[in-house]
Amino acid sequence: xxxxxxxxxxxxDLFGSHATLKVRYRDLDTFKHVNNAVYPTYMEFxxxxxxxxxxxxxxxxxxxGFILGTNHIxxxxxxxxxxxxxxxxxxxxxxxxxxxFVNLITNQHGTVAAVGYSVLVAYxxxxxxSIPVPSEWRELFRRRDEKLLHFFSGT
Numbered sequence: 467x468x469x470x471x472x473x474x475x476x477x478x479d480l481f482g483s484h485a486t487l488k489v490r491y492r493d494l495d496t497f498k499h500v501n502n503a504v505y506p507t508y509m510e511f512x513x514x515x516x517x518x519x520x521x522x523x524x525x526x527x528x529x530x531g532f533i534l535g536t537n538h539i540x541x542x543x544x545x546x547x548x549x550x551x552x553x554x555x556x557x558x559x560x561x562x563x564x565x566x567f568v569n570l571i572t573n574q575h576g577t578v579a580a581v582g583y584s585v586l587v588a589y590x591x592x593x594x595x596s597i598p599v600p601s602e603w604r605e606l607f608r609r610r611d612e613k614l615l616h617f618f619s620g621t
Contacts, residue, residue, distance in 0.1 A: 468558050468566055468618050470540055473581040476570045480613045481554035485515035489549045499544035505580050506537050509569045512555035513584065516567070520610060524602055532586035535564060539582035543573075550574035557611040558618040560604055563588050563596045568614060 478484070487508075495501035517525065525531050545551060551571060558568035564587050571580040588599045608615065 467620065468568065468583055472618060473540055473568070473583070474542075476554075476568070476581055478552075478554050478570065478572070480617055481556045481570065482610050483512070483516045483519065483555045485512050485553045485555070487511060487551050487553070489545055489547050489551060491547060494547060499546055502539075502541060505539050505541070505571065505582070508551060508553055508571055509537065509539070509555075509582060509584055512553035512569050513567050513586075515553075516555045520606060521603070524606065527591070529592055530588070530590050530597065530600070532565070533589045535585040535587045537582065537584050539580055541580050543577050543579045545573055545579045551579075556614040557607040558583060558614045560599055560607055560615075563598055565599060565603070565607065568618070
């Protein structure tokens with residue numbers, strides 16, 4: 467089960483995917499830290515990196531892929547201009563028609579800025595409808611994200 471208590475216990479060693487970017491001036495709010503509305507974009511950046519590195523031969527985005535169902539973010543520490551943003555991404559759960567991607571976001575010192583998850587629905591763009599998660603995607607998630615899947619299954 468993916469809940470806030472487990473999200474808060476995430477650590478980088480559970481993830482097989484890591485992307486980095488710099489905080490940009492446009493990411494800031496009037497308090498001079500990263501605006502909370504930017505964090506979903508950071509999570510999306512992590513997923514995009516994951517898709518490119520591990521799924522580019524498995525997904526034809528013209529035909530089948532994912533659409534976003536929901537985002538959930540727990541903000542823990544601010545990020546500031548020029549911080550290095552480390553985005554750890556992996557799969558924490560796989561349902562019949564959805565996949566839950568989990569993120570751990572830290573700064574360059576390893577301070578956890580946010581944790582969260584995004585539920586993505588497997589989708590057939592040509593038919594305009596959700597589909598069962600394809601078996602080859604399931605197998606990839608099982609292999610790549612074994613630690614996270616185990617962490618969230620509670621077993």
